[in-house]
Amino acid sequence: MFHAQKVLILSVLLLCAPGQALAQNPTLKTLMRAKLVNSQRLLESLVTADFTAIRRDADALSQITEKEIVSWQLGVQPEYAKQATFFVLSVRGLQEAAGSRNLDAAIHEYTTLVSSCTRCHAHVRRAKTVTYEPAARR
Numbered sequence: 001m002f003h004a005q006k007v008l009i010l011s012v013l014l015l016c017a018p019g020q021a022l023a024q025n026p027t028l029k030t031l032m033r034a035k036l037v038n039s040q041r042l043l044e045s046l047v048t049a050d051f052t053a054i055r056r057d058a059d060a061l062s063q064i065t066e067k068e069i070v071s072w073q074l075g076v077q078p079e080y081a082k083q084a085t086f087f088v089l090s091v092r093g094l095q096e097a098a099g100s101r102n103l104d105a106a107i108h109e110y111t112t113l114v115s116s117c118t119r120c121h122a123h124v125r126r127a128k129t130v131t132y133e134p135a136a137r138r
Helices: 002-016 026-047 051-071 078-100 103-127
Strands: none
Touching: 026 051, 026 103, 051 078, 051 103, 078 103
């Protein structure tokens, strides 16, 4: 139940965030780089079927993503909300698959995660309206 509430809250934050037309700033680039590095590390963990590492990598992605999502300012863009939700759900699925030592489920979730990343970045490139504002500055 907690997971469903968390996804709902993140989805509402995504849909209600006010828009700003700014290019990706250095802080957002840092977050995106951290997500990329952790996603690459996650691939290695999957290939070696290291479930402890899969869980660690998924947990790291979850922490980065929560910080990113609550801080992004993007107008009501259904495609962004959809892909961000897929990403969050995939990370949670990876955490669950690691816990149950289910490699097939983990591979499926990783594939969905990568798909959401590439689709979201394609959307952002088309929209060019993404910025990051740390919560402390609001």
